[in-house]
Amino acid sequence: MMNKLIFGRYIPGDSLIHHMDPRAKLLLSFYFIGIIFIANNWQTYIVLFAFTLLAIMLSGVKWSFFINGVKPLIWLILFTVLLQVLFSASGGHVYFHWGIITISQLGLINGVYIFCRFVLIIFMSTLLTLTTPPLELSDAIEYILMPLKAVKFPVYEVALMLSIALRFVPTLMDETEKIMNAQRARGVDFGEGNIFQQMRAIVPLLIPLFVSSFNRAEDLATAMEARGYQGGEGRSKFRILKWQSRDTWATLSFVALTVVLVFLRG
Amino acid sequence: MAIEFKQVDFTYQPGTPFETKALADINVTIPTGSYTALIGHTGSGKSTLLQHLNALLKPTSGTVLIGDREITPATSNKDLKSLRRKVGIVFQFPESQLFEETVAKDIAFGPQNFGVSEADALKTAADMLDLVGLPATLLDRSPFDLSGGQMRRVAIAGVLAMQPQVLVLDEPTAGLDPQGRLDMMEMFAQLRHDQDLTVVLVTHQMDDVANYADHVIVMDQGRVVKTGTPRDVFQDPEWLLKHQLGLPKTTAFARQLVQKGLHFDQLPLTEDELAADLVAQLPASAFGGGSTDDE
Secondary structure, eight states, X not given: OGGGOOTTOOOOOOSTTTTSOHHHHHHHHHHHHHHHTTOOSXXXXXXXXXXXXXXXXXXXXXXXXXXXXXXXXXXXXXXXXXXXXXXXXXXXXXXXXXXXXXXXXXXXXXXXHHHHHHHHHHHHHHHHHHHSOHHHHHHHHHHHHGGGGGGTOOHHHHHHHHHHHHHHHHHHHHXXXXXXXXXXXXXXXTTOSSHHHHHHHHHHHHHHHHHHHHHHHHHHHHHHHHTTOOOSTTOOOSSOOOOOHHHHHXXXXXXXXXXXXXXXXX | OOEEEEEEEEEESTTSTTXXXXXXXXXXXXXXXXXXXXXXXXXXXXXXXXXXXXXXSOOSEEEEEETTEEEOTTOOSTTOHHHHHHEEEEOSSGGGGOOSSXXXXXXXXXXXXXXXXXXXHHHHHHHHHHHTTXXXXXXXXXXXXXXXXXXXXXXXXXXXXXXXXXXXXESTTTTOOHHHHHXXXXXXXXXXXXXXXXXXXXXXXXXXXXXXXXXXXXXXXXXXXXXXXXXXXXXXXXXXXXXTOOOOHHHHHHHHHHHTTOOOSSOOOSHHHHHHHHHHHSOGGGGTOSOXXXX
8 A cells, every 4th residue: 555655765776866965966856846937838848858857867767666656646636737727817719618617728738837847846856765765865954954053943853853754664664564454353444434434443553553653762762872872963974975076067957957948938 | 264375476566666576376275273383584475474364465366265265366355354353363563453441442352343242342351361361450451551471462362352263373472581482382272272273373483383383384485395294394404404494492402412323213393202212212221220131
């Protein structure tokens, strides 16, 4: 069930993209989402798609991963597109009109653009998570949050919570699966019956999960203290992020992309 | 109730990039009333096989016959309850499945799911608590106040309360102290005797296999590589080592004795057997010598 989610998983690999600095990857992904909104005609979208596909090819990750990444969200995307097509302000040639529903040329074009934006954003963020181990990602977030220390934001603590949370996601998933099976063996039907029965069936799953999380947190805190953890301030780092020339090149390619987009923009 | 596997394959997440094959061409029968031990290296597919025993997982291809129910890849998820009642599974570290406010309610939870009335279920709960060797005073306590060993027993009582015909145990004694371990294994042996249970035990403890089981299934890399009595399986130490398995302590010791020149017709499995074999081989004078006919 949960295993179908591709989004947020890491596929080990040995490509240019895999070896990039996670800070560069994270920032550039956000930047990419930003510049998608520059595009407003078909030329710009073609350029964006070409750029994304090039990046995917460089990562060496199979296409099917990206297609699977879009699949769980396809209904949301289609719903949004449909809303856009049916209810957007009329413009250009009107093909169909009934009450508040209008299908116009402009609406259709906007629908297609929105679809493209969704797919591009999902492709790029899937690329980020597929090629970056979660721990590197949390290192990158820690680094990027660092300026907030000036306003007394607890950067180390947040980074620690983030990396612990990431580390325990798969463990908790396993645990959930295990407890679900144990309760199923005791006659619980998950996901059957009416909404109240379904909610009641969740209780024998949630309570053990909470209890085990509390126990785990206590054990982990004890183990951390026993190993001399006294807080984030003044610690040295084992994983050191290194900005390399490939990261600079990647950044430059995004700058070039932006220039091209602005130039082609209608 | 017998459980039969016919050409069962199982693949996790088929059709995705994370697809992994866990079981391949399993053909094996767990006879009615047997005490079957399922052994194998970690990751050999034991737990996957175990989840087929009450249709928590359905085969990707092939058939599992549970009693007279046939489980195929096409079997629907509805109407499996009657099956789950007959096959009780005690998972590894079952204490993590406790959730009710009181021990009594938690034990009664299983039977109630299968339609037993609350009053009857609570009565069963009291009996079951006694069966697993805990005092009745615990009935109204919260399961989370108990010690680890007590929680384990309560969880097992919760499965026994469903009165299954087949009891599946996935490393029931993992993490227990030696006394707790022995108590629990004796309890299962007694239960099997009293209630005519079919028991399936997944374990890494070869001593338990030698002492209790009468049927052994050896798995390696998702395949069944050997079935037979414990005696059949433990007669070939080299073969076991090749499949990353060990010997019972007694058998290992007997093997050392063989290297020192003693001879056994068959390697002994239990301490009693070893003692009997040794007595037969020792010169009579070794017993503090009344007779002197060996001069």
